[in-house]
Amino acid sequence: MPADPSWATGPQRLDAPPEAADDDPPATALMTHDLIGIVPDATVEVALRLMVHVGVRHLPVMEGALCTGLVHETDLALASTVPGRVLLTVGDLCRPAPELHPGDRRGAAASVMHTGGTDAALVVQGDRLVGILTATDLIRSLAADVHRLPRQPLGAPTGEGPARPGAVTVPRTRRSVPVPIDLDQAVTQALRAPSVHNTQPWRWRIGTGTVELHADRNRQLDATDPGRRDLLLSCGAALHHLRVAVAAAGLAAEVDLLPDPNNSDHLATLTLRPGPPDADAAALHRAIALRCTDRRRMSHWPVPAGQVRALVDAAHRYGALLVPVEGDAARGRLAAALDDAARRQAFVPGYAAELRTWTSRYSAARDGVPATSVAPSPVGMVGSSPLRRFPHGELRQPHMVDGPRAPDDAAVLLVLATAADEVRDQVLAGEATSAVLLTATRLGLATTPLSQGMEVDATRERIRRDVLRIPELPQLLLRIGLPAEHAEELPPTPRRDLRAVLLPG
């Protein structure tokens, strides 16, 4: 019914109304906003800012692909006045909402909202949310019928598009609702990835629902890593950390490797997609903050076989082979190859200088390997150590317990290998490295990535031929073990700030 009877007598009333053939249009024809959702652990402040920016009064609350209800502007406004509101999340304020089918008519929609005592309903088809219909949409539609006001068609852009960097908008034909995620935060978590000498050789560009990863060639170790394998492995590890952060936020993502044929430094673009998040990746999220390279002696207890299998599976998911080096003979050959690499590298011009540079960084640089992360070799160790020798080490070795034991340990040495050796394979090997390290951390294991044996071509070939005896190509050695009893917590290693690694948007 028109709110003002005089309108009904206006000249426009004489024309045929735009929907003369259907004067009770379906819900799909009435919705005016693109779908923007929010995750339950977003804060009240984040939700308010998002609403203001998109110009909506309700947001669907998304747990993965599932909509659990709506958060209303009024609830947020009220919550903002509550002392201690900083502790409140969107999940605390989420309310169930009535549901409509896309074909439900305007009259039925009004009745559902009225009965439900709400001014918004979820429009659901099967198990997917296709939109939110609000009382305002109904009023606008009624007014347009009366007044011939132009109405925004379904899917027309409203306002300035997505809410803020990280909020995504997708067509309604997609399976589920996009959820805004703070991509700055996700990339910040990716920065915790391991990198050779902690060079952090990456740059990132954050767009709307996309993140680009670029190699930073200025941070390549020319003497240590002339082929840039370590650099690409490091970037791949960061890419996998990003996948984990995004999955933990309940989002699905697609990764395009080397998307720009004219720019080989553009290693990947991650694009948020509707759909269920990668559960395997999400499960590794807590390990990002816990993982640290441990260069100390590990436990005398071997890693249980089931855990080694879990590590092998984690690598396999990214197309890499993880081969445990087992038996005294193979381990002996590996030790000899690593000794050989260390001897040869000592004569590579620039190698020692690079090691010095990256182990004696000024603290504001927030990169490099601090002496507090390096332990001196355990006194009396049996055989040679597989570890790279760093100039300084201030990290205390764990105390020996249980009487006189050999100070070396039962850590397993595993070689990560790939079928081919192109840039793509090395980035994927980096993803596999991260998957293995985070899986190990999740299992409570200590880890040390070791690349020296792969940095010298002759040694790398020797490891492939004499130790592994497989056609695949070694990319990285991983030392993984139970932490030694009484091992102290490792100090965190520095990382550059997000702002220092962002490319202009």
Ligand SMILES: Cc1cc2nc3c(=O)[nH]c(=O)nc-3n(C[C@H](O)[C@H](O)[C@H](O)COP(=O)(O)O)c2cc1C
């Ligand atoms: C590709 C790659 C190669 C690495 N090589 C070695 C190595 O040879 N020796 C070593 O002690 N650590 C190595 N690391 C570990 C890094 O030094 C370590 O990740 C970095 O210092 C950051 O510290 P964090 O892992 O504790 O966060 C490597 C890491 C990566 C990703």
